Amino acid sequence: DWTSEQFIDATVAELKEQIGNDKVVLGLSGGVDSSVAAMLIHQAIGKNLYCIFVDNGLLRKNEFETVLDSYKHMGLNVKGVDAKEKFYTALAGLTDPEQKRKAIGRVFIEVFDDEAHQIEDVKWLAQGTIYPDVIESMSVKGPSATIKSHHNVGGLPDFMKLKVVEPLKTLFKDEVRLVGRTMEIDETILGRHPFPGPGLAIRILGDITPEKVQVLQQVDHIFISNLKKSGLYDEVWQAGAILTPVQSVGVMGDERTYENVVALRAVTSIDGMTADWSRLPYEFLADVSNEIINKVKGVNRVVYDISSKPPATIEWE
Ligand code: XMP
Numbered sequence: 001d002w003t004s005e006q007f008i009d010a011t012v013a014e015l016k017e018q019i020g021n022d023k024v025v026l027g028l029s030g031g032v033d034s035s036v037a038a039m040l041i042h043q044a045i046g047k048n049l050y051c052i053f054v055d056n057g058l059l060r061k062n063e064f065e066t067v068l069d070s071y072k073h074m075g076l077n078v079k080g081v082d083a084k085e086k087f088y089t090a091l092a093g094l095t096d097p098e099q100k101r102k103a104i105g106r107v108f109i110e111v112f113d114d115e116a117h118q119i120e121d122v123k124w125l126a127q128g129t130i131y132p133d134v135i136e137s138m139s140v141k142g143p144s145a146t147i148k149s150h151h152n153v154g155g156l157p158d159f160m161k162l163k164v165v166e167p168l169k170t171l172f173k174d175e176v177r178l179v180g181r182t183m184e185i186d187e188t189i190l191g192r193h194p195f196p197g198p199g200l201a202i203r204i205l206g207d208i209t210p211e212k213v214q215v216l217q218q219v220d221h222i223f224i225s226n227l228k229k230s231g232l233y234d235e236v237w238q239a240g241a242i243l244t245p246v247q248s249v250g251v252m253g254d255e256r257t258y259e260n261v262v263a264l265r266a267v268t269s270i271d272g273m274t275a276d277w278s279r280l281p282y283e284f285l286a287d288v289s290n291e292i293i294n295k296v297k298g299v300n301r302v303v304y305d306i307s308s309k310p311p312a313t314i315e316w317e
Pocket of ligand 1: 313
């Protein structure tokens with residue numbers, strides 16, 4: 001007999017009591033968990049919640065601007081930080097997936113720490129940790145886990161010395177969505193597919209350049225907006241595109257082309273632990289493929305990933 005209304009009332013009261021007049025800092029990701037956590041804390045303490053949303057240059061096309069805008073509409077006190085160059089610099093030349101993840105985690109912590117320092121007398125760090133994250137706290141995934149793994153390296157970033165507040169840590173994902181819905185958070189945030197912390201960096205096989213990010217953003221945008229237009233977005237658990245370093249021959253008019261292959265990945269899943277590839281209609285795939293090849297310079301071939309997890313993972317890196 002859990003209801004979202006009761007949960008919200010009780011949690012907001014508890015947060016008021018716990019935090020009082022202190023300042024809180026929270027990193028928004030554009031995802032469901034951090035957004036709902038922010039709204040709960042915002043309801044409790046208002047402008048004393050300082051949200052930080054970092055543009056790591058690895059987000060989807062227009063995502064930083066769009067999401068920042070919806071956060072502002074939600075009344076959140078949010079600062080958007082353009083840190084694209086810092087991430088690109090740290091990633092330059094790295095090809096190993098784990099090294100890429102580590103570099104991204106490291107830069108994120110630096111940027112976040114710098115920003116947290118600018119909030120005078122901040123006392124708390126809020127996180128959107130949910131119950132499955134608590135159970136899986138040994139997992140190496142997710143920004144909070146990245147922070148945890150840096151815990152042991154010594155020289156803790158200053159924001160890690162803050163007291164931690166995690167209002168969602170007893171909830172499952174569907175309960176978080178219910179709470180979000182009751183709080184009237186935008187459906188485009190609540191219904192959003194999961195998106196990995198390292199973003200497009202793990203969907204560009206090999207080294208990252210801003211040019212490759214731009215190509216992948218265009219491809220991904222065509223795929224995702226067609227999923228939405230066709231009403232297929234909500235039937236898929238997660239979807240995205242992968243830029244492969246493979247080049248193949250094609251023809252365009254009477255010209256021979258030699259350009260990159262992109263892969264499309266869409267899966268059904270309950271929790272991401274296992275997954276099956278989505279049986280998207282052939283006609284849909286045909287349209288998306290044509291649009292990508294016609295519009296995106298540098299791509300002349302599209303393939304569809306028909307691997308299930310296990311043994312394949314959802315991401316390619
Ligand atoms: P895999 O590829 O392991 O992905 O089947 C399972 C789910 O986890 C996401 N994922 C990540 N999320 N940091 C994240 O925050 C990461 O490094 C990372 N790697 C994978 C993936 O998008 C999928 O939802």
